[in-house]
Amino acid sequence: NAGVMQNPRHLVRRRGQxxxxxxxxxxxxxxxxxxxxLPEEGLKFxxxxxxxxxxxxxxxxxxxxxAEFPKEGPSIxxxxxxxxxxxxxxxxxxxxxxxxxxxxxxxPGTRLTVT
Amino acid sequence: xxTVTQSQPEMSVQEAETxxxxxxxxTSESDYYLFWYKQPxxxxxxxxxxxxxxxxxxxxxxxxxxxxxKAAKSFSLKISDSQLGDAAxxxxxxxxxxxxxxxxxxxxxxxxxxxxx
Numbered sequence: 001n002a003g004v005m006q007n008p009r010h011l012v013r014r015r016g017q018x019x020x021x022x023x024x025x026x027x028x029x030x031x032x033x034x035x036x037x038l039p040e041e042g043l044k045f046x047x048x049x050x051x052x053x054x055x056x057x058x059x060x061x062x063x064x065x066x067a068e069f070p071k072e073g074p075s076i077x078x079x080x081x082x083x084x085x086x087x088x089x090x091x092x093x094x095x096x097x098x099x100x101x102x103x104x105x106x107x108p109g110t111r112l113t114v115t
Numbered sequence: 116x117x118t119v120t121q122s123q124p125e126m127s128v129q130e131a132e133t134x135x136x137x138x139x140x141x142t143s144e145s146d147y148y149l150f151w152y153k154q155p156x157x158x159x160x161x162x163x164x165x166x167x168x169x170x171x172x173x174x175x176x177x178x179x180x181x182x183x184x185k186a187a188k189s190f191s192l193k194i195s196d197s198q199l200g201d202a203a204x205x206x207x208x209x210x211x212x213x214x215x216x217x218x219x220x221x222x223x224x225x226x227x228x229x230x231x232x
Contacts, residue, residue, distance in 0.1 A: 042119075
């Protein structure tokens with residue numbers, strides 16, 4: 001069973017460009033979470049999605065950031081008009097259920113650098 | 116809101132020795148999960164050990180064990196017989212078991228562990 005996959009692993013964007021980060025959950029997992037890790041910080045929750053639904057986006061900046069998890073295909077985290085402060089590692093995790101004893105399995109992360 | 120504090124930004128240990136990483140947390144809940152994650156230079160987040168608050172027995176996984184003190188809200192990680200491969204950033208994390216946000220992991224800032232040969 002392949003683990004959580006994220007691509008690209010590294011992404012460089014100039015200020016003002018768009019960044020698209022992809023996450024393919026583990027097989028059988030329908031719950032996806034995105035976390036952001038700023039330099040010298042722990043991971044911080046951004047958004048929780050189930051297939052075709054955003055359940056909780058309370059940790060996501062209100063502007064420029066959006067996330068989706070379509071019926072088919074990977075989950076996408078999109079950052080429009082990137083700024084230097086968006087430079088961070090973005091991690092995706094997936095699980096078979098939410099809360100309780102359900103474990104979240106993490107992908108290897110996407111390192112976004114904004115120049 | 117829950118908070119997780121790791122007061123040791125860096126620690127070092129000699130190979131084969133034992134090291135303890137500290138973590139404290141703040142919560143008003145009585146039931147929750149606590150985790151230790153390892154992040155090596157590859158940046159992959161790896162679950163090391165998990166503790167359920169309602170269990171009094173401390174969790175152990177091979178060379179890794181925790182000292183869970185619920186009243187003190189303390190959750191330290193002990194690594195015995197340290198190996199070079201243990202060198203990594205270690206994060207303590209908290210997750211509720213109830214309420215509307217029982218899927219959110221709250222992380223500390225991490226402790227960078229160096230293992231000296």
